[in-house]
Amino acid sequence: MSAEAAISALAQDAELRTWSLIVTIFGDLARAPGAEIPGPVLSAITARIGIKPEAMRVALHRLRKDDWLASRREGRVSHYGLTDAGRAESERATARIYAAGPPNPSRWHLLLAGPMDPAARLEREGVQAAAGYLCLAPGAWLGPGPAPADADGMFAFEGEPVHLPEWLRDEIMPPELAAAYRDFAETLAGAAKALPCGEIAALDRAALRVLVVHGWRRLVLRHPDLPDVFFPENWAGPRARAQVLRLLDRLGQPAIESIGAEIRSARLDEAPSRS
Numbered sequence: 001m002s003a004e005a006a007i008s009a010l011a012q013d014a015e016l017r018t019w020s021l022i023v024t025i026f027g028d029l030a031r032a033p034g035a036e037i038p039g040p041v042l043s044a045i046t047a048r049i050g051i052k053p054e055a056m057r058v059a060l061h062r063l064r065k066d067d068w069l070a071s072r073r074e075g076r077v078s079h080y081g082l083t084d085a086g087r088a089e090s091e092r093a094t095a096r097i098y099a100a101g102p103p104n105p106s107r108w109h110l111l112l113a114g115p116m117d118p119a120a121r122l123e124r125e126g127v128q129a130a131a132g133y134l135c136l137a138p139g140a141w142l143g144p145g146p147a148p149a150d151a152d153g154m155f156a157f158e159g160e161p162v163h164l165p166e167w168l169r170d171e172i173m174p175p176e177l178a179a180a181y182r183d184f185a186e187t188l189a190g191a192a193k194a195l196p197c198g199e200i201a202a203l204d205r206a207a208l209r210v211l212v213v214h215g216w217r218r219l220v221l222r223h224p225d226l227p228d229v230f231f232p233e234n235w236a237g238p239r240a241r242a243q244v245l246r247l248l249d250r251l252g253q254p255a256i257e258s259i260g261a262e263i264r265s266a267r268l269d270e271a272p273s274r275s
Helices: 003-012 018-029 039-049 053-065 084-098 118-130 166-172 175-194 202-220 237-251 256-270
Strands: 069-074 077-082 108-112 134-137 140-144 155-159
Touching: 003 039, 003 175, 003 202, 018 039, 018 053, 018 077, 018 084, 018 202, 039 053, 039 077, 039 202, 039 256, 053 069, 077 084, 084 202, 118 134, 175 202, 175 237, 202 237, 202 256
Parallel strands: none
Antiparallel strands: 069 077, 108 140, 108 155, 134 140
């Protein structure tokens, strides 16, 4: 049992797009205003996960260009942090990623749009999806809570779902996504068993947290945020969520300063002694 084995178990089953992984790193470890990660620490975390330096450099360039990250230099060291726009995007996903459970609203509302041309319908679908609505059929969206005061010209109705047909559950959770949840739950179980019982180094804890959050984020943001009753019976989502929360609690939140201190200490240990 070792942190190395747990990291390998999580990394080998993950789709690691470097820019997306870096977004996860900052969203989990440096989301607060003013928080930064020094370049050597960021390089150590990504290397621990198995990302090559050249891939990280390309990803950082892209994220700075897309206004996700800003950088500054202090001596010979670059420091990276989320921009205001990057932090806003990260905050939007935070509630869903770290939620202890799915939402459970007591009331729902239905919005029905009138006739519109294809371009307008496509735009409307994007707006409703971004607002967290579930598309039931073209021009029909289900949302939690009371109907908005301004329905933007759409028919609005409030009520409570009486029957959830299987076709709707399958639409929300298609077989390939359900299988991905099941595989991730099994990967988490294997990683948890591989973790050592004693203290885990800050760098390893950071790498493990990032991989757990990244894998969970890739799944939970692919479908609407709905109560479990909207999903197929016995799907692995609740089990995976419980495993994610247990692992994050066990790993704790390593401080960037602690990771940096570990890296400096390791370099001193590796340096040849002077006679």
